[in-house]
Amino acid sequence: MSSSPVAGPAATGPSSGPDTGPAGRPAPDRPRGPGRHGRRVRPVSAGARRGPRRKAARYWPQYLAISPYYLLFSVFMLFPVLYTVYLAFQKWDGIGDMQFVGFQQFRFLWDDPVFWLSVRNTLVIWVLSTVPMLLLALVLAVLVNSTKRLTAFYRIALFIPSITSLVAIAIFFGAVFSNNFGLINAILKSVHLSAVPWMSNEWTIKLVIAALMTWQWTGYNAIIYLAGLQAIPSEIYEAAKMDGAGPARILVSITIPMLRPIILFTVVISTVTGLQSFTEPQVLFGSEASTNPNSGGPGQAGLTTLLYFYHQAFDNNDFGYGAAIVWAFFLLILLIVTINWRLVQRKERRP
Amino acid sequence: MDLSRRRFLQAAVLTAAAAGATAACGGGAETSGGKDKDLTLWYWSGGLSDKVVADARKHFSSDISLKTSMVGGDFKTKLLTGLRAAQSAPDITGIKGEDIASFLPNADRFIDLKTVGADKLVPQYLSWKLKQATSQDGKLIGFPIDIGPCAMYYREDLFAKAGLPTDPAEVSSQLSTWDDYFQAGVELHKALPKTFLINNIGAVFSMIIGQGTQRFIDEDNKFIGDQDHIRAAWTTSVKPYTLGIDAKINDNTWNAAVSGGTLGTELGAAWHALDITNAAPGTKGKWRVAGLPSGPSNLGGSFLALPATCGNPEEAFKIISWILSPENQARGFTDAALFPTAPAAYKLPALTGGDPFFGGQKTIEIFGPAAEKIPSVYEAPADAAVSAPFFSELTSVEAKGKDPDAAWKDAVSQAKQIAQRQGVK
Numbered sequence: 146m147s148s149s150p151v152a153g154p155a156a157t158g159p160s161s162g163p164d165t166g167p168a169g170r171p172a173p174d175r176p177r178g179p180g181r182h183g184r185r186v187r188p189v190s191a192g193a194r195r196g197p198r199r200k201a202a203r204y205w206p207q208y209l210a211i212s213p214y215y216l217l218f219s220v221f222m223l224f225p226v227l228y229t230v231y232l233a234f235q236k237w238d239g240i241g242d243m244q245f246v247g248f249q250q251f252r253f254l255w256d257d258p259v260f261w262l263s264v265r266n267t268l269v270i271w272v273l274s275t276v277p278m279l280l281l282a283l284v285l286a287v288l289v290n291s292t293k294r295l296t297a298f299y300r301i302a303l304f305i306p307s308i309t310s311l312v313a314i315a316i317f318f319g320a321v322f323s324n325n326f327g328l329i330n331a332i333l334k335s336v337h338l339s340a341v342p343w344m345s346n347e348w349t350i351k352l353v354i355a356a357l358m359t360w361q362w363t364g365y366n367a368i369i370y371l372a373g374l375q376a377i378p379s380e381i382y383e384a385a386k387m388d389g390a391g392p393a394r395i396l397v398s399i400t401i402p403m404l405r406p407i408i409l410f411t412v413v414i415s416t417v418t419g420l421q422s423f424t425e426p427q428v429l430f431g432s433e434a435s436t437n438p439n440s441g442g443p444g445q446a447g448l449t450t451l452l453y454f455y456h457q458a459f460d461n462n463d464f465g466y467g468a469a470i471v472w473a474f475f476l477l478i479l480l481i482v483t484i485n486w487r488l489v490q491r492k493e494r495r496p
Numbered sequence: 497m498d499l500s501r502r503r504f505l506q507a508a509v510l511t512a513a514a515a516g517a518t519a520a521c522g523g524g525a526e527t528s529g530g531k532d533k534d535l536t537l538w539y540w541s542g543g544l545s546d547k548v549v550a551d552a553r554k555h556f557s558s559d560i561s562l563k564t565s566m567v568g569g570d571f572k573t574k575l576l577t578g579l580r581a582a583q584s585a586p587d588i589t590g591i592k593g594e595d596i597a598s599f600l601p602n603a604d605r606f607i608d609l610k611t612v613g614a615d616k617l618v619p620q621y622l623s624w625k626l627k628q629a630t631s632q633d634g635k636l637i638g639f640p641i642d643i644g645p646c647a648m649y650y651r652e653d654l655f656a657k658a659g660l661p662t663d664p665a666e667v668s669s670q671l672s673t674w675d676d677y678f679q680a681g682v683e684l685h686k687a688l689p690k691t692f693l694i695n696n697i698g699a700v701f702s703m704i705i706g707q708g709t710q711r712f713i714d715e716d717n718k719f720i721g722d723q724d725h726i727r728a729a730w731t732t733s734v735k736p737y738t739l740g741i742d743a744k745i746n747d748n749t750w751n752a753a754v755s756g757g758t759l760g761t762e763l764g765a766a767w768h769a770l771d772i773t774n775a776a777p778g779t780k781g782k783w784r785v786a787g788l789p790s791g792p793s794n795l796g797g798s799f800l801a802l803p804a805t806c807g808n809p810e811e812a813f814k815i816i817s818w819i820l821s822p823e824n825q826a827r828g829f830t831d832a833a834l835f836p837t838a839p840a841a842y843k844l845p846a847l848t849g850g851d852p853f854f855g856g857q858k859t860i861e862i863f864g865p866a867a868e869k870i871p872s873v874y875e876a877p878a879d880a881a882v883s884a885p886f887f888s889e890l891t892s893v894e895a896k897g898k899d900p901d902a903a904w905k906d907a908v909s910q911a912k913q914i915a916q917r918q919g920v921k
Contacts, residue, residue, distance in 0.1 A: 240605055241601060319747070345746060346895065437883070443746045443892070444888075445891075446895070
């Protein structure tokens with residue numbers, strides 16, 4: 146919005162800096178320039194004393210223009226986040242009186258086998274989904290990048306799963322993998338293989354959830370990789386081809402090293418989102434049941450940490466314990482993101 | 497251009513301010529003198545008969561303008577949020593049966609209905625159901641909309657093929673204990689290998705708990721989930737699993753199982769008839785209803801309550817008692833499968849007719865007597881939370897083949913932990 150540094154001096158030429166007097170004065174041939182703005186500018190030295198505050202006052206329309214986001218963010222994100230810190234030290238049923246309990250909720254957490262089970266489930270589902278997802282996304286991006294036809298179609302096709310309703314996908318996957326009447330088992334039976342109890346075995350439950358997440362987010366990551374691929378100068382590829390490198394060699398020696406910052410980004414993002422799986426198991430395993438809702442399916446194999454949090458807070462009305470769960474889990478996510486970051490960064494420093 | 501930008505911003509600020517002011521004014525306009533003429537009613541889709549609610553609006557229109565909101569999603573969470581601010585709280589609200597116990601410790605957030613006229617009506621309604629909405633110091637915070645008296649639904653055609661009794665009266669008398677019922681299941685499964693007796697053992701467990709006079713926590717707020725009555729319920733529930741007559745359905749394949757004849761019987765509340773009808777319309781006429789083995793049990797059934805901030809409690813309770821009068825409850829049964837809480841309604845034509853889905857059987861002959869014989873039981877606020885591990889471990893037995901005794905030990909130790917967290921002794 147404040148256009149003087151770009152439009153003003155560069156076009157008029159002679160002036161020495163963006164904030165000096167003459168450049169700001171409205172020139173007769175450019176009536177739409179930063180005119181009003183110019184009247185108020187002072188030499189840099191004069192304004193330096195009360196600089197920041199004056200600037201804030203001067204740019205109020207700009208601050209006002211970006212304020213809605215920050216207002217919404219504070220009310221709907223920042224305040225609730227800070228409030229959960231407070232809640233984690235209370236015992237509260239949602240409407241009654243709060244009772245300060247110190248670190249008791251965290252002590253309960255430490256001794257709660259179901260919490261640790263949920264953390265294990267979450268990590269297993271995350272590994273099962275993220276690793277194939279990112280590998281597949283990279284391969285898809287390279288393939289789409291090398292095609293000349295229908296590129297728009299491929300890009301849209303890759304992007305659609307990520308904007309599809311998660312609940313709809315979960316219901317669909319539930320039907321496809323259903324034990325007795327699912328599509329997959331029907332196919333298995335038709336080729337005389339025995340049906341797999343997808344939705345009741347401890348491991349296949351995780352596999353189904355991971356498959357769902359992979360299906361939804363592979364295309365999204367492929368699009369990001371594709372953008373990264375297009376930023377790699379084609380000269381490098383041409384040079385590599387001249388030197389006799391095959392497609393596999395090019396992928397390993399050029400594409401992946403050049404994409405490293407993008408890969409780092411996708412790893413961090415998919416760690417953060419992949420560890421927060423909630424809707425998938427919630428929809429797959431009867432959240433509507435009046436007895437024992439949101440339990441994560443047979444053997445609690447699909448009980449992710451966020452689902453456990455939801456169950457404690459909103460089914461059991463134990464909001465303090467719920468807050469303790471999410472904060473403990475936040476620390477865990479932070480730890481894993483840091484480890485990932487270090488892993489990918491270290492590789493970058495090696496050459 | 498410059499000026500118009502400034503004007504644009506000014507306009508934007510003004511619009512935002514105006515919107516804020518209107519929103520702020522919206523809430524508290526009509527509360528004058530404690531006698532509110534505008535009352536709001538919150539319920540969920542299917543929670544009340546929409547026709548009865550529409551008639552209530554007309555019936556009271558001279559004194560009261562009744563505004564109804566069908567609240568979707570997680571009703572309890574929205575109600576909890578609404579109750580925290582007087583402006584956003586409804587004047588009349590539904591409370592689901594599984595949530596009522598958790599509201600009892602905060603009974604002061606609601607109006608004691610006995611103070612606004614419920615005391616005279618109490619004898620007409622089922623006492624065990626009223627007890628669910630009565631706090632330990634005797635306040636009645638909810639008036640019962642419906643109940644879920646449980647019965648055993650069975651496939652008459654499959655029973656006939658297996659050589660079992662088919663007449664509801666005979667089935668009720670011959671399969672009167674859990675062991676008789678499981679024995680019949682073994683015969684059924686032997687004759688029809690694709691057919692199982694029950695969908696999962698958690699269903700049996702919840703029925704047996706409902707038949708008892710004690711649950712997981714007693715009146716003194718002590719954990720009793722490790723005692724004999726729960727252990728016996730557990731042992732009985734595991735039997736169909738060991739006998740191989742358990743279909744082990746814990747996912748979304750129940751619909752297909754019901755319509756495909758995988759399930760020979762279903763244990764469920766009166767409203768469960770609607771689930772079966774919807775899931776398996778092709779089995780019309782093949783189902784019958786018999787008494788639940790070992791006596792009646794209840795599953796679900798909601799309430800109407802008045803939050804303490806209600807603008808006009810006397811009129812609001814008049815609306816409640818009108819909507820829940822025996823005659824209107826009978827309409828609710830026809831309209832939304834809400835089983836009446838006033839036994840007087842059981843004699844009305846809406847309930848005494850035969851149901852074609854059950855081959856013309858008069859199902860009230862099973863549900864009516866069951867409803868009046870359901871045991872009265874204390875359900876603690878933390879009861880649902882504490883019982884959850886038992887159900888989870890039963891699914892572990894079914895899904896992973898976990899040893900039932902090991903599962904019992906794990907369930908008890910987890911339940912004890914939850915009890916501790918919830919402040920149960």
